[in-house]
Amino acid sequence: MNFEKSKYKLDFVKHRKKFFIFSAAFIAAGIVLLSTLGLNLGIDFESGTTVEILAEEEVTAGEIEEEFSEIGYEPDDVVLAGDNNDIARASFIGGLSQEESLEIQSHFEEMYGSTPNVSTITPIVGEELAQNAIISVLIASVGIIIYVTIRFELLYGISAIVALFHDALFILIVFSILQLEINIPFIAAVLTIIGYSINDTIVTFDRIRENMKREETVETFEDISRIVNKSLIQTLARSINTVLTVVFAAGALLVLGGEGLRVFSLALVVGLVAGTYSSLFIAAQLWAVLKSKQMHRRRLRLEKKEEEEIEKA
Amino acid sequence: MASNLMDNVEDVSLGLDLQGGFEVLYEVQPLEEEGDTEINRELLTDTVSALNARIDVLGVSEPNISIEGDDRIRVQLAGVEDQEQARELLSTQARLEFRDVNDELMMDGSDLVEGGARQNFHGETNEPIVSVTVDDGSLFEEITRDISSRPPEERQLVIWLDYEEGDSFEEEIMKEDSKIVSAPRVDEIIPSRDVMISGNFTVESAQDLAGILNAGALPVELEELSLNSVGAQLGEQSMDLAVNAGFVGIALIFAYMLFYYRFMGAIAVLTLSAYIYLVLVIFNWLNAVLTLPGIAALILGVGMAVDANIITFERIKDELRSGKTVMSAFKAGGRRSLSTIMDANITTILAASVLFYFGTSAVQGFAVMLIVSILTSFLTAVFGARLLLGLWVNSRILNKKNRLFGVKESEINEL
Numbered sequence: 001m002n003f004e005k006s007k008y009k010l011d012f013v014k015h016r017k018k019f020f021i022f023s024a025a026f027i028a029a030g031i032v033l034l035s036t037l038g039l040n041l042g043i044d045f046e047s048g049t050t051v052e053i054l055a056e057e058e059v060t061a062g063e064i065e066e067e068f069s070e071i072g073y074e075p076d077d078v079v080l081a082g083d084n085n086d087i088a089r090a091s092f093i094g095g096l097s098q099e100e101s102l103e104i105q106s107h108f109e110e111m112y113g114s115t116p117n118v119s120t121i122t123p124i125v126g127e128e129l130a131q132n133a134i135i136s137v138l139i140a141s142v143g144i145i146i147y148v149t150i151r152f153e154l155l156y157g158i159s160a161i162v163a164l165f166h167d168a169l170f171i172l173i174v175f176s177i178l179q180l181e182i183n184i185p186f187i188a189a190v191l192t193i194i195g196y197s198i199n200d201t202i203v204t205f206d207r208i209r210e211n212m213k214r215e216e217t218v219e220t221f222e223d224i225s226r227i228v229n230k231s232l233i234q235t236l237a238r239s240i241n242t243v244l245t246v247v248f249a250a251g252a253l254l255v256l257g258g259e260g261l262r263v264f265s266l267a268l269v270v271g272l273v274a275g276t277y278s279s280l281f282i283a284a285q286l287w288a289v290l291k292s293k294q295m296h297r298r299r300l301r302l303e304k305k306e307e308e309e310i311e312k313a
Numbered sequence: 314m315a316s317n318l319m320d321n322v323e324d325v326s327l328g329l330d331l332q333g334g335f336e337v338l339y340e341v342q343p344l345e346e347e348g349d350t351e352i353n354r355e356l357l358t359d360t361v362s363a364l365n366a367r368i369d370v371l372g373v374s375e376p377n378i379s380i381e382g383d384d385r386i387r388v389q390l391a392g393v394e395d396q397e398q399a400r401e402l403l404s405t406q407a408r409l410e411f412r413d414v415n416d417e418l419m420m421d422g423s424d425l426v427e428g429g430a431r432q433n434f435h436g437e438t439n440e441p442i443v444s445v446t447v448d449d450g451s452l453f454e455e456i457t458r459d460i461s462s463r464p465p466e467e468r469q470l471v472i473w474l475d476y477e478e479g480d481s482f483e484e485e486i487m488k489e490d491s492k493i494v495s496a497p498r499v500d501e502i503i504p505s506r507d508v509m510i511s512g513n514f515t516v517e518s519a520q521d522l523a524g525i526l527n528a529g530a531l532p533v534e535l536e537e538l539s540l541n542s543v544g545a546q547l548g549e550q551s552m553d554l555a556v557n558a559g560f561v562g563i564a565l566i567f568a569y570m571l572f573y574y575r576f577m578g579a580i581a582v583l584t585l586s587a588y589i590y591l592v593l594v595i596f597n598w599l600n601a602v603l604t605l606p607g608i609a610a611l612i613l614g615v616g617m618a619v620d621a622n623i624i625t626f627e628r629i630k631d632e633l634r635s636g637k638t639v640m641s642a643f644k645a646g647g648r649r650s651l652s653t654i655m656d657a658n659i660t661t662i663l664a665a666s667v668l669f670y671f672g673t674s675a676v677q678g679f680a681v682m683l684i685v686s687i688l689t690s691f692l693t694a695v696f697g698a699r700l701l702l703g704l705w706v707n708s709r710i711l712n713k714k715n716r717l718f719g720v721k722e723s724e725i726n727e728l
Contacts, residue, residue: 246617252558
């Protein structure tokens with residue numbers, strides 16, 4: 001892959017409005033979905049207990065339910081998992097007491113020779129965790145804006161944060177559409193994507209900044225979009241190769257990593273795709289628009305000043 | 314190095330999601346009868362040491378007990394075989410009380426000699442029993458005199474573990490999992506300081522009870538807020554799957570790097586291997602516990618390390634295409650990529666630190682892993698790769714061999 005400008009006329013900035021509209025529409029639709037359909041909050045956020053049973057062979061949900069009713073329990077939901085449907089996950093809304101869960105554990109241990117996993121959580125813990133996660137993302141955003149403003153300038157920081165929220169919302173929306181379970185590893189995944197998204201955007205911005213310095217005069221929006229296009233093409237091979245290698249790793253986890261990592265790795269893959277899209281089609285373009293507006297304002301101010309000076313004289 | 318690597322892999326302590334075990338988050342509440350005792354730091358640390366003493370009884374090698382917030386204690390016990398027993402032993406307050414059949418308190422733990430509980434055998438039946446010693450010799454005599462003088466149906470001394478307001482002998486004795494350890498008949502005065510508690514003990518359960526009694530009663534009541542318990546087999550299964558997935562993911566990355574960056578890809582494969590090795594060494598060194606999200610962070614970290622290589626290699630290719638010699642392309646490419654990598658890594662570390670500071674245990678483990686990965690990748694992918702590539706470039710063997718870098722002659726612009 002060699003994306004020399006002479007061979008390929010890739011104009012990333014020209015089509016910016018389409019990208020903005022696409023993302024805005026997706027996010028608007030997503031927010032509607034989030035507020036109506038909502039998220040499928042896992043046991044980490046609702047009061048309840050899940051019992052994960054590793055059976056020796058393939059089982060059906062009915063068998064497991066029957067087994068539970070034999071010892072006097074009625075799970076609210078039984079889901080099968082594992083490559084051969086040999087894992088059953090039963091959830092109890094409202095939660096089980098210590099004695100109850102111990103009784104279930106020992107029953108299935110006798111049956112299948114393997115102790116079931118039990119997790120019980122009260123909603124306070126999950127809520128606190130989600131709250132903490134949101135607060136930490138906000139604090140991290142402020143930190144990133146400050147760092148980027150020192151190393152670059154404010155407009156880069158703002159564009160990077162917009163891209164970051166874009167990516168985080170993207171994962172939330174996809175999980176809302178697919179109604180996949182939100183658990184603690186999911187939060188870890190969203191936070192990783194935020195880290196990755198910022199990493200990816202910064203690399204592109206670095207090149208834009210470098211190319212800005214090389215240009216002698218940057219005045220019009222055309223100048224800026226030329227620079228942005230050039231920078232994006234220069235970093236394109238890197239962007240694609242990097243996301244490919246990370247997708248290799250996250251994809252291997254998704255396909256082969258087993259149940260425990262499924263939600264986590266799916267969130268990562270979705271986030272990586274969104275992150276690459278936003279650093280190629282959203283972040284730099286947004287910066288270009290903001291930058292040209294800023295330059296326009298500065299020019300107006302300068303002209304005004306000059307006029308005033310002429311009047312004074 | 315390979316055998317050394319395996320040693321390191323074996324040394325990594327596995328989180329309970331990988332080797333089985335359980336994690337409980339307790340909310341600490343004041344004991345009922347003391348009503349309004351305040352839960353303060355001191356009480357929390359006392360509770361932690363009481364819990365530690367109990368875990369000693371269980372013989373768990375690497376317990377992890379931490380105080381969270383103002384009134385919570387998190388206990389993580391990896392590799393516990395009998396989780397049921399462990400959970401019961403942890404949350405029992407271990408308040409031993411002797412009551413009559415009308416639930417009137419006769420004697421409690423404070424009347425016993427501290428550390429005086431022992432596992433023993435009954436002199437006649439040879440059954441395992443627990444013996445405790447009463448502080449004041451006349452007290453037990455007094456109690457047995459009182460009880461033996463009552464009508465026959467009331468001549469029982471009920472031994473309770475964790476009696477709570479509202480519990481009654483008649484109800485509790487019918488339960489299968491009763492708080493009543495035993496309720497021996499007392500038909501005569503016993504002039505002794507040694508009290509034998511017989512129950513349905515096995516040698517082990519008698520030893521446990523003696524151990525818990527010696528460890529002392531908990532100064533507070535513990536309520537399970539959340540529990541995460543992983544059976545050993547399920548843990549092992551997830552571990553195998555995650556490690557396999559890791560190998561496949563890393564192999565794919567290596568293959569892609571070799572295919573795309575040719576000679577530089579080989580350097581990347583070498584430094585990435587060093588990176589994985591180093592991360593594991595540092596991890597052992599920190600005595601960190603590897604959990605599922607940790608493995609995920611490790612594998613993702615490989616991706617981040619690769620990014621540093623890709624940024625540098627792309628720069629070198631750019632410089633080669635612009636017509637520079639291999640030597641000056643290497644120098645210019647290295648210099649120009651450094652600040653980009655720095656900026657990108659610092660912002661990610663910033664995000665990871667916030668995660669560590671505000672996150673809870675699972676998220677924190679992930680953040681530590683991410684920070685370790687980024688710092689290590691900086692060492693290997695930036696300095697390591699540069700050193701190795703520099704040696705080859707400076708040997709001049711690579712001069713004019715642009716194809717080895719994945720750059721075609723036709724792409725090179727004349728200067």
